[in-house]
Amino acid sequence: MTDRGGAVAAATGAEALSTELPVGRPTSWWGMVMFVATEATLFACLLGSYFYLRFQYGPQWPPPGIEDPKLLKPLVMTAILLPSSLPVMWAEHGIRHGQRWRLNLGMAATFVMGTSFLVLQGTEYDEKLHMFTLTSNAYGSLFFVITGFHGLHVLVGLSMIGWLLVASLRGGSFGAHRHDRVRNVAIYWHFVDTVWVAILFTIYLSPRL
Amino acid sequence: MSVQPGPRVRLAGGLLLWYGVLGGAVAWAVHVLAAWSLDELACAAGSDHVSGIPLWQALGVAVLVPALAALGSLLVAALVWQRTARARSAGTDNPALGRSRMLAVVGIWANLLFLAIIVLGGVAVLVFPPCQR
Amino acid sequence: MSTTTSTAGGIDRDDLARLAEHWDEPRSLRAWFTTVDHKKIGRRYLVTAGFFFALAGLSALVMRTQLARPEAGVLSPDEYNQLFTMHGTAMIFLFATPMLFGFGNFLVPLMIGSRDMAFPRLNAFGYWVFLFAGLFMWASLPFGAAPNNGWFAYAPLNQEQHNPGLHMDVYALGLLFLGISTTSGAINFIVTALKLRAPGMSLNRVPLFVWAIVATAFMVVFALPALNADNAMLFLDRRFGTHFFDPGGGGNVLLWQHLFWIFGHPDVYIIVMPGLGIVSAVLPAFTRRGVVGYPLIVLAIVAISIVSFGVWVHHMFATGLPQLSYSFFSAASTIITIPSGIQIFAWLATMLLGRLVLRTPLLFVIGFIVTFVLGGFTGAMFALTPFDQQVTDSYFVVAHFHYVLLGGALFPILAGIYYWLPKITGRMYHEGLARWAFWLFFIGMHVTFFPMHLIGLFGMPRRVYTYRGGLGWDVGNLISTIGAYLLAVSLLLTLIGVVHAVRRGRPAPADPWEGDTLEWSAASPPEPYNFPVIPRVHSLHPTWDERTAESTTTGATEDRILSEGRRTLFTSELDARSERAAEMPEPSFKPLVLAGALLVFFISMLLAWYPIAIAAVVTVAATLAAWLWPVRRPDEELGVAS
Ligand code: HEM
Numbered sequence: 001m002t003d004r005g006g007a008v009a010a011a012t013g014a015e016a017l018s019t020e021l022p023v024g025r026p027t028s029w030w031g032m033v034m035f036v037a038t039e040a041t042l043f044a045c046l047l048g049s050y051f052y053l054r055f056q057y058g059p060q061w062p063p064p065g066i067e068d069p070k071l072l073k074p075l076v077m078t079a080i081l082l083p084s085s086l087p088v089m090w091a092e093h094g095i096r097h098g099q100r101w102r103l104n105l106g107m108a109a110t111f112v113m114g115t116s117f118l119v120l121q122g123t124e125y126d127e128k129l130h131m132f133t134l135t136s137n138a139y140g141s142l143f144f145v146i147t148g149f150h151g152l153h154v155l156v157g158l159s160m161i162g163w164l165l166v167a168s169l170r171g172g173s174f175g176a177h178r179h180d181r182v183r184n185v186a187i188y189w190h191f192v193d194t195v196w197v198a199i200l201f202t203i204y205l206s207p208r209l
Numbered sequence: 210m211s212v213q214p215g216p217r218v219r220l221a222g223g224l225l226l227w228y229g230v231l232g233g234a235v236a237w238a239v240h241v242l243a244a245w246s247l248d249e250l251a252c253a254a255g256s257d258h259v260s261g262i263p264l265w266q267a268l269g270v271a272v273l274v275p276a277l278a279a280l281g282s283l284l285v286a287a288l289v290w291q292r293t294a295r296a297r298s299a300g301t302d303n304p305a306l307g308r309s310r311m312l313a314v315v316g317i318w319a320n321l322l323f324l325a326i327i328v329l330g331g332v333a334v335l336v337f338p339p340c341q342r
Numbered sequence: 343m344s345t346t347t348s349t350a351g352g353i354d355r356d357d358l359a360r361l362a363e364h365w366d367e368p369r370s371l372r373a374w375f376t377t378v379d380h381k382k383i384g385r386r387y388l389v390t391a392g393f394f395f396a397l398a399g400l401s402a403l404v405m406r407t408q409l410a411r412p413e414a415g416v417l418s419p420d421e422y423n424q425l426f427t428m429h430g431t432a433m434i435f436l437f438a439t440p441m442l443f444g445f446g447n448f449l450v451p452l453m454i455g456s457r458d459m460a461f462p463r464l465n466a467f468g469y470w471v472f473l474f475a476g477l478f479m480w481a482s483l484p485f486g487a488a489p490n491n492g493w494f495a496y497a498p499l500n501q502e503q504h505n506p507g508l509h510m511d512v513y514a515l516g517l518l519f520l521g522i523s524t525t526s527g528a529i530n531f532i533v534t535a536l537k538l539r540a541p542g543m544s545l546n547r548v549p550l551f552v553w554a555i556v557a558t559a560f561m562v563v564f565a566l567p568a569l570n571a572d573n574a575m576l577f578l579d580r581r582f583g584t585h586f587f588d589p590g591g592g593g594n595v596l597l598w599q600h601l602f603w604i605f606g607h608p609d610v611y612i613i614v615m616p617g618l619g620i621v622s623a624v625l626p627a628f629t630r631r632g633v634v635g636y637p638l639i640v641l642a643i644v645a646i647s648i649v650s651f652g653v654w655v656h657h658m659f660a661t662g663l664p665q666l667s668y669s670f671f672s673a674a675s676t677i678i679t680i681p682s683g684i685q686i687f688a689w690l691a692t693m694l695l696g697r698l699v700l701r702t703p704l705l706f707v708i709g710f711i712v713t714f715v716l717g718g719f720t721g722a723m724f725a726l727t728p729f730d731q732q733v734t735d736s737y738f739v740v741a742h743f744h745y746v747l748l749g750g751a752l753f754p755i756l757a758g759i760y761y762w763l764p765k766i767t768g769r770m771y772h773e774g775l776a777r778w779a780f781w782l783f784f785i786g787m788h789v790t791f792f793p794m795h796l797i798g799l800f801g802m803p804r805r806v807y808t809y810r811g812g813l814g815w816d817v818g819n820l821i822s823t824i825g826a827y828l829l830a831v832s833l834l835l836t837l838i839g840v841v842h843a844v845r846r847g848r849p850a851p852a853d854p855w856e857g858d859t860l861e862w863s864a865a866s867p868p869e870p871y872n873f874p875v876i877p878r879v880h881s882l883h884p885t886w887d888e889r890t891a892e893s894t895t896t897g898a899t900e901d902r903i904l905s906e907g908r909r910t911l912f913t914s915e916l917d918a919r920s921e922r923a924a925e926m927p928e929p930s931f932k933p934l935v936l937a938g939a940l941l942v943f944f945i946s947m948l949l950a951w952y953p954i955a956i957a958a959v960v961t962v963a964a965t966l967a968a969w970l971w972p973v974r975r976p977d978e979e980l981g982v983a984s
């Protein structure tokens with residue numbers, strides 16, 4: 001008891017309360033975080049628009065003639081995209097210890113996973129296009145614009161990863177003292193992953209609720 | 210003063226300070242989003258119940274919980290203000306104290322403002338029937 | 343370069359020579375296109391925004407000429423539509439915000455004691471994008487293809503079937519293009535203010551102007567995406583047949599309105615907030631004391647920028663929300679007036695307690711307070727719902743928001759121009775001329791916009807290209823037009839004053855007003871490296887403070903001179919403790935190339951040349967890849983475990 005009391009007292013002491021937090025982040029980290037913040041807001045607006053149009057639309061959603069989205073493929077896509085953050089993390093930790101091979105290997109793994117996600121999304125589109133298109137109705141517009149916009153982000157993320165990989169393979173780019181770019185790409189990639197979860201929920205799961 | 214606080218304690222202290230500064234703002238944001246979407250969605254669905262609970266009670270929760278969070282934030286800000294004042298008069302020469310003290314002042318007033326907004330929302334819940342247009 | 347700072351104490355001539363060698367840019371065409379100096383970029387922002395202001399102002403003058411008497415034939419209805427839309431859109435997006443960003447660009451690094459912005463090349467890029475986006479939008483006017491649907495472009499009138507032609511495509515694409523500049527500029531401000539403050543400038547010593555700019559930047563980061571999403575959907579609706587705003591296809595016109603005002607209400611504060619920051623920056627110099635209640639003003643800035651996100655629904659009175667939902671928002675709308683009031687009272691107290699020095703910048707500040715308070719008063723009248731419904735979309739509204747916008751943005755901007763002109767150009771302006779400009783402006787402003795309240799109450803709707811005589815609107819309109827010409831004359835006098843100062847003005851000392859913030863410790867105009875010695879800040883008013891001054895002379899230390907290379911100091915986020923010296927980027931063509939490629943992209947999207955658009959995207963990607971490409975370094979330096 002006294003021990004915990006002591007900890008509380010310490011944490012509420014003037015010294016502890018004046019701890020500098022956040023501290024010591026590089027400028028590029030802040031730049032990337034703010035960029036991701038504004039991008040996340042953009043996605044929030046898009047998903048908000050989805051719900052707004054859905055609730056204004058009326059009782060049947062998706063509109064008549066369109067079935068509820070099937071879940072198998074998007075779940076497989078999720079199972080590929082979400083874990084793709086792990087190699088990025090592994091690579092980032094590697095380069096912090098100066099292990100360039102881990103950077104290369106991890107980035108390559110993520111690149112493959114991200115690409116498979118996009119390929120699957122292509123086949124998913126192929127199926128959907130038989131049922132509805134961008135111009136069929138608001139549902140179609142929302143579906144293709146939101147998932148397409150996310151797909152675009154995956155593509156951008158993949159370009160970043162490919163670019164990192166090329167720079168790293170050239171040599172003389174990254175090491176224990178220089179890995180800001182790796183960290184920033186990692187932040188972006190984690191963001192792209194996280195957004196997908198929100199999209200999965202909105203587009204695929206919420207119509208079944 | 211006694212020994213320098215350890216890293217865990219420092220982390221807790223730093224987070225506590227930010228709770229004191231921004232807690233009210235976050236609580237208010239949660240309050241607006243929750244109360245508004247509850248009201249809007251329930252009324253659009255033509256019912257004044259949310260999964261069995263009367264709508265006005267659900268809205269009451271969306272007022273009370275954020276209000277308590279803002280109140281807590283207010284208390285923390287006041288605490289920081291008081292502690293830094295004491296440390297200063299005790300002559301501790303740490304430039305960070307001036308900074309956390311200013312943040313505490315900002316926090317106190319900000320929390321009062323946000324608390325006021327949330328409370329006004331609570332009054333509205335008591336006054337208006339939830340779905341009247 | 344003009345002046346040299348005295349070389350006492352810890353800094354010697356060799357240091358100065360090295361600093362000059364690393365930071366000076368030659369006077370060449372190449373240097374003009376490649377510069378990354380925040381002062382030059384800031385100046386360009388100011389001049390370019392001033393140019394767009396002139397265009398928007400001339401549009402207003404033409405409109406007022408048309409409205410001077412009933413049934414005039416200066417403009418066709420269609421031309422009038424384009425003019426008022428371009429006037430509003432340009433004033434808001436191409437003038438107010440970029441102008442204030444221009445002040446921010448020039449001043450923030452100087453005020454926080456840094457040698458540049460955190461991302462100098464991004465800064466240059468932001469300027470080029472702003473310039474191109476502005477030209478992109480204005481260029482549509484001579485083709486008769488300018489936006490014509492009002493500055494908030496409501497659906498369904500913004501849809502292809504109701505509004506064919508390129509008008510609203512220009513609007514959507516132009517604002518998306520501009521958004522890139524605004525967002526990158528905002529992020530740059532935030533990071534600069536977090537990481538580049540001079541050592542010792544903890545959060546409680548940050549100048550109020552910098553607080554205001556940072557708060558504005560945060561609002562941009564979180565508000566602009568709503569507008570961007572809106573415009574992207576609009577363009578898709580118009581060009582590619584989606585149905586976001588089309589009720590026929592299951593869309594909803596109110597979606598446009600909601601998203602627009604989620605952006606639009608914070609945008610009012612995005613416009614006004616830096617203006618308020620200018621006021622807080624100008625006052626100390628002309629009252630000979632710090633602004634009263636520093637923490638309260640910081641509170642007001644922070645609180646306003648947060649609450650401004652929670653009030654958008656008040657723009658949508660007539661949309662059938664449940665009353666209860668509405669009251670959650672009106673609670674916020676009511677409370678937001680408290681921090682605004684706090685600021686006004688703090689300024690008044692500052693003036694009461696200080697010793698007033700009545701120079702032109704202070705005159706404009708006083709003009710600001712009068713005008714802004716009047717605008718706030720008519721704003722409070724809208725809170726009465728029946729009154730609001732009565733005057734909505736009448737000239738009363740036009741009068742109200744011009745009081746707020748001219749009061750909250752234009753008066754402070756003019757105050758800022760006169761106040762910082764000596765710092766920016768190194769020359770003093772002519773005080774007599776400036777006073778004439780002020781009085782003409784003040785009178786012209788009220789002569790133009792006060793009568794609009796009345797003709798609004800008499801029922802004249804806004805956005806009409808003409809009106810019938812004998813409805814009681816004639817006299818008011820004529821007076822208003824005369825006022826507009828007075829305004830034009832006063833602004834011309836300001837322009838003449840600036841040109842005169844640059845050409846003939848007396849050379850300005852480093853600190854003509856005895857100001858309190860750090861920019862007055864730098865030379866006028868500042869050296870390319872701003873500060874020979876980065877100061878160590880000991881108080882909220884560093885230039886009035888002996889110890890801070892001493893830190894740049896006898897107390898100068900090597901870690902703050904940093905003359906080996908193009909370097910500045912990074913410090914910690916909250917308490918500004920020294921972290922490390924950082925190498926700053928050299929001038930580069932890439933920002934211009936990138937912005938140019940984006941211009942090609944937006945033009946080809948507008949004209950539906952999609953293959954070219956794709957080529958432009960590839961260029962953008964390649965430029966970015968080259969821009970961020972890491973320099974090759976030896977493995978020992980990188981720290982590679984083999
Ligand atoms: C400098 C002198 C100015 C004059 C003479 C002037 C005059 C006018 C006139 C005549 C209109 C059109 C009213 C209508 O037909 O409905 C108008 C609209 C507008 N003005 Fe100004 N204005 C001036 C400055 C400004 C400034 C500085 C701003 C903003 C920073 C501004 C923002 C607007 C906006 C947003 C609109 C609404 C456009 C719309 O209806 O879509 N104006 N102004």
Ligand SMILES: [Cu+2]
Binds near residue numbers: 606653656
């Ligand atoms: Cu508003």
